[in-house]
Amino acid sequence: MIRYLARRLGQSALTVFLTVTAVxxxxxxxxxxxxxxxxxxxxxxxxxxRVRAQLGLDESxxxxxxxxxxxxxxxxxxxxxxxxxxxxxxxxxxxxxxVTLAVAAILVTAVVAIxxxxxxxxxxxxAREIGASVLTVAGQSMPDFWSGVMLLTVFAVLVPVxxxxxxxxxxxxxxxxxxxxxLQIALISRLVRREMAAALAAPYLTVARARGVxxxxxxxxxxxxxxxxxVLTALGTRFAALLNGVVVVEVVFAWPGVGSLVVxxxxxxxxxLIQATVLVTAALAIAVHLLVDVCYPLLDPRVRLGKAAAA
Amino acid sequence: MSVPVSSSPLPPSPGDSSPARPSxxxxxxxxxxxxxxxxxxxxxxxxxxxxxxxxxxxxxxLAGLLPLPGPNEQDLAQRRLPPLSGxxxxxxxxxxxxxxxxxxxxxxVSLAIGVLAxxxxxVIGVLAGAAAGYFGGGVDAVVCRLLEAQLSLPLxxxxxxxxxLFGPSVPVITLVIAVAQWPELARLTRSLVLVERExxxxxxxxxxxxxxxxxxxxxxxxxxxxxxxxVVLLLVAQAVLLESALSYLGAGPQRPFATWxxxxxxxxxxxxxxxxxxxxxxxxxxxxxxGVNLLGDALREATRRGRKADA
Numbered sequence: 001m002i003r004y005l006a007r008r009l010g011q012s013a014l015t016v017f018l019t020v021t022a023v024x025x026x027x028x029x030x031x032x033x034x035x036x037x038x039x040x041x042x043x044x045x046x047x048x049x050r051v052r053a054q055l056g057l058d059e060s061x062x063x064x065x066x067x068x069x070x071x072x073x074x075x076x077x078x079x080x081x082x083x084x085x086x087x088x089x090x091x092x093x094x095x096x097x098x099v100t101l102a103v104a105a106i107l108v109t110a111v112v113a114i115x116x117x118x119x120x121x122x123x124x125x126x127a128r129e130i131g132a133s134v135l136t137v138a139g140q141s142m143p144d145f146w147s148g149v150m151l152l153t154v155f156a157v158l159v160p161v162x163x164x165x166x167x168x169x170x171x172x173x174x175x176x177x178x179x180x181x182x183l184q185i186a187l188i189s190r191l192v193r194r195e196m197a198a199a200l201a202a203p204y205l206t207v208a209r210a211r212g213v214x215x216x217x218x219x220x221x222x223x224x225x226x227x228x229x230x231v232l233t234a235l236g237t238r239f240a241a242l243l244n245g246v247v248v249v250e251v252v253f254a255w256p257g258v259g260s261l262v263v264x265x266x267x268x269x270x271x272x273l274i275q276a277t278v279l280v281t282a283a284l285a286i287a288v289h290l291l292v293d294v295c296y297p298l299l300d301p302r303v304r305l306g307k308a309a310a311a
Numbered sequence: 312m313s314v315p316v317s318s319s320p321l322p323p324s325p326g327d328s329s330p331a332r333p334s335x336x337x338x339x340x341x342x343x344x345x346x347x348x349x350x351x352x353x354x355x356x357x358x359x360x361x362x363x364x365x366x367x368x369x370x371x372x373l374a375g376l377l378p379l380p381g382p383n384e385q386d387l388a389q390r391r392l393p394p395l396s397g398x399x400x401x402x403x404x405x406x407x408x409x410x411x412x413x414x415x416x417x418x419x420v421s422l423a424i425g426v427l428a429x430x431x432x433x434v435i436g437v438l439a440g441a442a443a444g445y446f447g448g449g450v451d452a453v454v455c456r457l458l459e460a461q462l463s464l465p466l467x468x469x470x471x472x473x474x475x476l477f478g479p480s481v482p483v484i485t486l487v488i489a490v491a492q493w494p495e496l497a498r499l500t501r502s503l504v505l506v507e508r509e510x511x512x513x514x515x516x517x518x519x520x521x522x523x524x525x526x527x528x529x530x531x532x533x534x535x536x537x538x539x540x541x542v543v544l545l546l547v548a549q550a551v552l553l554e555s556a557l558s559y560l561g562a563g564p565q566r567p568f569a570t571w572x573x574x575x576x577x578x579x580x581x582x583x584x585x586x587x588x589x590x591x592x593x594x595x596x597x598x599x600x601x602g603v604n605l606l607g608d609a610l611r612e613a614t615r616r617g618r619k620a621d622a
Contacts, residue, residue, distance in 0.1 A: 015459075019464060026473070027472070027476060030477055031476070124345075124348075125345070125348035125352040126348070130352050134605065137601055137608065138597065138601050141548065141596075141597055141600035141604055142597050143556060143572075145555075145559045145572070145575065145576070146575055146589065146593035146596065149589055150589075150590070152582075153582050153583075244466075244467075244468060247468060247471065247560070248467070262468050262471065266472060274472065277468075282465070285465070
C-alpha cells in the first residue's frame with residue numbers, strides 16, 4: 001500500500017512537471033509580447049526594454065526556465081504581471097470559489113443522477129424511459145453558455161428570485177451550480193443506467209430474487225453495490241474536470257473562480273499567472289484521481305491496490 | 312426454428328406471429344418482450360435523431376440558395392425586429408441583420424470545422440491507436456502515456472491557451488479541436504486492434520509471409536474501421552459544441568464569419584428586450600447536437616445488438 005502510494009505520487013509529480021513544462025514552452029512559442037501589455041499602449045521602445053529586463057523576459061528561454069524551476073522549488077511561481085502580486089497567491093485566492101462551485105455541482109449531480117439512472121435501468125425501454133433518455137441526451141447537447149444565460153434570464157431577470165452573478169450570498173451559487181450540473185447529470189445518469197442494466201441482468205440477481213430478497217435490497221445493495229466502482233470513478237473524473245475550472249460557466253455568471261482568471265491571464269499574456277493556474281489545477285485534478293483510486297478497496301474488498309496498478 | 316419463441320433472445324421473424332402450432336405466446340406478449348422493446352427504443356431514437364439532424368443540416372447546406380438576405384447585410388432601420396415580422400422568420404439582430412441567415416451561415420462554419428476536425432482526429436486517432444495495439448511494446452507505451460497526459464489536462468483551458476496564443480484562425484481552431492478529440496478514437500481503435508490481432512486470419516497472413524505493416528493496413532484496419540466509425544457522429548456533436556464554446560469566449564473564427572457562439576455572446580447584451588437573439592440560435596444548436604447524438608446512439612445500439620445476435 002505504501003509502496004503503491006509512493007509510486008503513484010511519483011508518477012503524479014512527473015505528470016504535473018511535464019504539464020507545467022509544456023505550458024511554459026507553449027506560451028513562449030506563441031506570438032505576442034507581455035511587456036507591451038504590461039507597459040501599456042503608449043510605452044516607448046526604451047520603456048519596453050526596461051520592462052522586459054524587469055520581468056526577466058530578456059533572458060534566453062532556457063535561462064528563464066531555470067529561474068522558473070528554481071522558484072518552484074521555493075514555492076514561488078513568479079509575480080503576476082497584471083495583478084503585481086505573487087501568481088500562486090492570486091490563484092490560491094480564487095481557488096475556494098471554484099472548489100465551492102465544483103462541490104455544489106457534483107453533489108447535485110450525485111443526488112439526481114444516481115436515482116435517475118437506477119430508475120432508467122429498471123424501466124428500460126418503456127415509453128417513459130425513452131422520453132427520459134432523450135431528455136438526458138438533450139442535457140448533454142446543450143452548450144453550457146446558452147443554458148446558463150437562459151437560466152439567468154428566467155430566474156434572475158424575468159422572475160427575479162435569484163442573484164444574477166458574482167458570489168455575495170449563497171443563493172448566488174444556485175444558478176451556476178445547476179448550469180454545471182445539467183451536463184454532469186446527463187453523463188452520469190447514462191452511465192448509471194448502463195451499469196445497473198448489466199448488474200440487474202446478472203444471474204446472481206435472479207438467484208437472490210428467487211430466494212426472496214426484497215426488491216429494494218436487490219436494487220440498492222446487490223445491483224448498486226456492484227456498480228459503485230465505475231460510478232464513483234466517473235463522479236471523481238467529472239469532479240476533477242470541474243476543478244480545472246468551469247471556464248464558460250464562470251464567465252457567464254461572473255463567478256470569481258479560477259476559470260475566469262484564466263481568460264483574463266490569457267488576454268494579458270500574464271505568463272506567470274498562466275503557469276501558476278495550470279500548476280495548481282493540474283495538481284488538484286491528479287490528487288482527486290489518486291483519492292478515487294485509493295477508495296476502491298473500501299468499496300470492493302476484492303481490489304488490491306498494488307495489483308490494480310500492475311494490471 | 313425449433314427454439315421456443317418465449318426464451319429466444321432473437322427478434323421474432325414475421326412468420327412467428329401466426330404460429331402453426333398452438334402457443335401461449337401471443338403477438339401482444341411478444342411486443343412487450345425485452346427484445347422488441349429494445350428495438351422499438353432504438354427505432355424511436357433513430358428517427359427522432361435523423362429528423363432533428365436533417366431539420367437543421369438541410370437548411371444550412373442550402374443557405375446560399377434560400378431567398379434570404381446576406382448574413383452581413385445591415386439595415387439599421389430594421390433593428391431588433393421580433394421573429395415573424397417584416398419577412399424575417401427569426402427576426403433581426405442589433406444591427407438589423409437577418410438572424411436566420413446569420414444562424415444558417417454560422418452553421419456552415421461550425422459544421423465545416425466540426426467535420427474537418429473529426430476527420431483529422433480520426434486519422435491521428437486511428438493510426439496511433441492501431442499502431443499501439445498492433446505493435447505493442449515501446450509504441451504502445453508512448454501512445455498510452457500521451458493519452459494519459461492529455462486526459463489529465465484541463466481541456467478547455469488548454470484549447471483557450473493555444474487559440475489565444477496562436478490566433479483564432481479556422482485552421483488553428485480545427486486543429487485544436489482535432490487534437491482535443493483524438494484520445495477517444497485512439498483508445499477505442501487500440502482495444503479493437505488488440506482483439507483483432509489474435510484472430511486466426513492474422514496468424515495465417517503472417518505465415519504467408521506478409522510484412523507487419525501490410526497486415527495492419529490491409530487486414531486489420533478494414534476490420535476495425537466499421538466499429539470505430541460509429542463514434543464519429545458523437546465526436547461531430549462534441550466538436551460543434553466545443554467550437555461554439557470557443558467562439559462564445561471570443562476565441563472562435565473572427566469576423567466576418569458569423570459563428571453560433573458569437574451570435575449568442577453578442578445577443579446576450581439585449582436579453583431583457585430581445586429574447587430571440589439568443590434563444591433561437593441556442594435552440595438550433597441544441598436541435599442539431601441532440602439529433603446527431605441520438606443518431607449516433609441508435610446506430611451504436613443497433614450494431615451492438617446485431618453483433619450479439621450473430622455470435
